[in-house]
Amino acid sequence: MKTRAWFQVVIRIDERYQDLLIGLLVCIGFTGFVQEDKLLKCILPKQKWDRDFKNKFEITLAKFKIEFPSLDLSYSGLILHEENWNKKWENQTGIVEAAPNIIIKPSWKKLPKRHSKKLVLHIDPKMSFGTGHHETTRLSLSLLERFLEPQMKVLDFGTGTGVLGIACIKLGAESVFAIDIDEWAIENAKENLKRNDVQKRMIVRLGSISIIPRRNFDLIVANIDFYTISRFISSLTSRTRNQGIIVLSGILTSDLPVLLKLFAKNALVPIELITENEWTAVALRRM
Numbered sequence: 011m012k013t014r015a016w017f018q019v020v021i022r023i024d025e026r027y028q029d030l031l032i033g034l035l036v037c038i039g040f041t042g043f044v045q046e047d048k049l050l051k052c053i054l055p056k057q058k059w060d061r062d063f064k065n066k067f068e069i070t071l072a073k074f075k076i077e078f079p080s081l082d083l084s085y086s087g088l089i090l091h092e093e094n095w096n097k098k099w100e101n102q103t104g105i106v107e108a109a110p111n112i113i114i115k116p117s118w119k120k121l122p123k124r125h126s127k128k129l130v131l132h133i134d135p136k137m138s139f140g141t142g143h144h145e146t147t148r149l150s151l152s153l154l155e156r157f158l159e160p161q162m163k164v165l166d167f168g169t170g171t172g173v174l175g176i177a178c179i180k181l182g183a184e185s186v187f188a189i190d191i192d193e194w195a196i197e198n199a200k201e202n203l204k205r206n207d208v209q210k211r212m213i214v215r216l217g218s219i220s221i222i223p224r225r226n227f228d229l230i231v232a233n234i235d236f237y238t239i240s241r242f243i244s245s246l247t248s249r250t251r252n253q254g255i256i257v258l259s260g261i262l263t264s265d266l267p268v269l270l271k272l273f274a275k276n277a278l279v280p281i282e283l284i285t286e287n288e289w290t291a292v293a294l295r296r297m
């Protein structure tokens with residue numbers, strides 16, 4: 011396995027506000043988070059922490075502070091070595107009841123008997139996003155549970171740990187084509203494919219929109235962010251078959267009105283909207 015040095019930023023922030031900030035920090039490129047009572051530890055590959063990144067990070071914090079002036083948000087940074095990180099992660103990550111019938115389980119936890127009838131996703135997260143601890147992953151899984159039909163051909167845009175694509179296969183999809191722009195996510199997703207024995211039906215590739223084959227998918231799932239959704243929605247629509255489904259998550263409810271207009275322009279009709287805290291996920295049908 012590759013080794014890598016990480017940069018960790020520790021932010022003073024009350025637990026109630028952490029998920030919202032995590033959503034914004036994922037968008038600028040942080041890949042891992044450890045949540046404590048009054049501290050949020052945010053991790054990214056060490057080489058990504060440069061002057062530009064630090065600027066973006068500070069602007070994000072400053073905007074957050076405007077919304078929530080009472081928060082402290084002071085931070086400190088340090089270099090972290092991989093062994094430390096993985097140990098911490100193992101201590102933090104437990105079983106997640108991610109959707110009504112889906113459980114996410116890391117390999118170091120035993121499955122409690124009460125979950126034995128549920129669909130189990132075996133996910134060891136390493137440094138990628140997609141452990142089920144975040145609302146946006148759970149919302150995506152709930153919509154997949156409702157809209158994934160057997161034999162569908164699926165595109166998983168921004169696969170992270172591979173969690174959503176793996177869920178699709180286990181829910182009966184014929185095949186999943188999954189992409190991510192983060193090398194580390196690809197490596198982690200590939201390990202998780204084997205762990206779930208779905209590697210014959212799910213392909214994972216490094217890259218963005220341009221590497222997606224020009225074919226009509228029955229269902230596309232993307233748990234991404236407002237900007238990426240806005241940028242790629244028409245390309246994603248053109249890769250969805252007529253009457254096919256697009257499941258989008260990673261949407262702050264306050265951004266929804268703008269996106270709804272964009273969906274209408276692309277002849278995408280919302281068929282279900284669900285929310286958890288400040289996050290919304292939507293299932294759309296292509297007309």
Ligand code: SAH
Nearest residue numbers: 139140147168169170190191192195218233
């Ligand atoms: N699907 C997982 C991970 C979501 S996080 C889950 O639901 O939990 C979003 C992922 O999208 C990250 O791994 C990020 O690297 C990837 N990503 C961001 N922009 C992308 C783009 N333009 N093309 C492909 N992947 C992208």
